Amino acid sequence: MTELEKLIKNSLQKFLNEDELYYRPNTLEEWENTWDFGKFDPNIYNHGLHQYPARFIPQLVRKIIKTFVSKDASVLDIFSGSGTTLLECKYLGIKNAYGIELNPFAIFMTKTKLQDLDxxxxxxxxxxxxxxxxxxxxxxxxxxxxxxxxxxxxxxxxxxxxxxxxxxxxxxxxxxxxxxxxxxxxxxxxxxxxxxxxxxxxxxxxxxxxxxxxxxxxxxxxxxxxxxxxxxxxxITGNNKTRQTLIYGDSRIIHSEIPEHSIDLILTSPPYGDSKTTVAYGQYSRLPWQWLSQKDDIIQLDRSLLGGNTKNIDMSILKLSNKLTEQSEEIAKVDNSKRVNDVIAFYTDLYSTLTSANHYIKRGGYFILVTGNRTVKKVYLRTDIIITEFAKTLGYSAEKIYSRNIMNKRMAYKNSPTNEKGKTVHTMMTENIIVLKKL
Incomplete structure (x- = not known):
């Protein structure tokens, strides 16, 4: 039995009296094979106060937190979005919970969900x-x-x-x-x-x-x-006194509010690609934020997110991933440079977030990412493999990759990866749960 399997098996007792709205694994096999949660309601408690695209499933987040850390831990979500990870930390009474988010509307949404209100x-x-x-x-x-x-x-x-x-x-x-x-x-x-x-x-x-x-x-x-x-x-919140720190900022840079090497678990779901071709968080948030602020700055938000800036592309990122190099060459055969630049820009930014996250996490801590593999110019990009290759350069071991069907996330069912009129393919219908451990 591997170290990861022992950790999972030892955690099963934590689920014995689990809330009926969440998943209760009884065996190691059940834990490892159950990720879809299609029969569970994702809009439970304050999670349902407002919708958000590509939102974390509370049952998935809770399962991971209960398995990998104890209540006296520190947990971080570097793409905190609508606050699912932070809210679950509150429900579980986790000692410290941190979130980083660049979308001002998502920050407002999370703060409102987290507040105590009679x-x-x-x-x-x-x-x-x-x-x-x-x-x-x-x-x-x-x-x-x-x-x-x-x-x-x-x-x-x-x-x-x-x-x-x-x-x-x-x-x-x-x-x-x-x-x-x-x-x-x-x-x-x-x-x-x-x-x-x-x-x-x-x-x-x-x-x-x-x-x-x-x-x-x-x-x-x-x-x-x-x-x-x-x-x-x-x-259900009771007397839980989780210390919540929500940072309005960019996950590509290091934030002093989070102490170095203090985090036991980073649990996050990064964007699956640049906002132009995957989930446009800025567009989704635009009207609500304009009503709240009467400002139009959010119109430019998608350009500020991962892969939004395709100028001055640095190809050195290819040295860190054989899979990214291989797949970039495949795309280049179809489209000389533009889409290749988009892809490189996204993965360059993604690597920057991994590098910054590495500053926070403890040795022996876990870094778990839920992400999807998208298709660009008919090339099925293996983001899961690319992330594990990036992670190895930063001192992580890839413990395991699990797969889940996307049941509830707000995603386009089809898109046009070739940009040819009338030609569409199915978009991501599965996600990967990548378990990394800091050596």
Whole structure:
């Protein structure tokens, strides 16, 4: 039996009294072979307060944390997204939890999910909001940001602006943020957005049918759903006092808020590729953040994420991975330079995040990445192998790679890797769980 198998087997007792909404492995074989969680609800507790693309599955995160660390550990997610890892650390009472995220809307979402808020106080506020919203004499200013009239009807802009003004005047910051997050969710639902993909397109059906949403009804229904989630959340958090540190910043650089060699487990799901061709986090977050901030800076976010900058490409990264070298040459045979540069830029940035992460993790600590292998110019890129080759240059051993089917993540079902009209292929339908150990 390997060291990893012993660790897993010894952890099984931790799952004996597991919450029924999470996975309970009984044997080593069950632990190793169960990763899909298709029968489990990912929108449990505060995880369900707002949606986010390519979101971590809580059951997967909890399974890994309970297996690999004890409660007095320090856990880090270098791509913390909507905060699944940090929230699970809170539920489990992990001593220290850190997150790094470059998307300002994701930061707001995570902070709101993590805050302690009495559901009764939040519920009391909804009647006050409703009374003010129903008051036709209530004075407010219309919100304005780039292309707002392209994405919303005039009536929707008015109703959303009124709601934003009412919520913004709530004195209690926690209650205010709770309701602003509700507003963020309906800001997408009440727009002309086509929700079939992960990029921003107007729905022809909505446009042709003069889509006019009932903004208050959407707001009220979402608030009611979130009340129920918050009630259940408050029953399980108890007296857990996890120290949460959420860093608004770039995972490619080292952050002083995280002590060197202090982390027992890094658990993260990096982007599967550049935002132009995979998951456009910036586009998904754009409308909610524009309502929150009335700023248009998020429009450029996708260019700031991994692989967003394809200028001054450094080919030296190829020396660190034979698989990346081999597959870059395959792409070059089809497309001389452009797509090769996109691929190299992404993996160069990904290596930078691994290098920075290496600064934080303890010797003997685990680095677990959940990622997918995408297709570029009909070449199936083995990101799992490339990561393990990168990791070896940084002093890690590749303990094991598990595979799971993507059940719940918001991903485009097909894309066009050749950029030829009408030619599409299925996108990533599986993910890999890569287990690395710091030597």
């Amino acid at each position: 559901e009764n106080i939040a519920i009391e506020e909804i009647k006050k909001i409703e009374n003010k919203f129903s008051d036709k004499s209530y004075k407010f200013s219309l919100i304005s940001f780039k292309n707002i009239e392209f994405w919303y009807s005039k009536a929707a802009i008015s109703s959303l602006s009124k709601l934003f003004d009412i919520i913004s005047k709530i004195v209690d910051e926690k209650i205010k943020d709770f309701y602003l997050l509700v507003l963020c969710e309906i800001s997408r639902r009440t727009s002309f957005l086509d929700h079939g993909g992960f990029k921003m397109y107007r729905s022809k059906i909505k446009i042709n049918n003069y889509f006019e949403p009932d903004v208050w009804n959407e707001f009220f229904k979402t608030a009611q759903r979130n009340f129920e989630l918050l009630k259940k959340n408050n029953k």
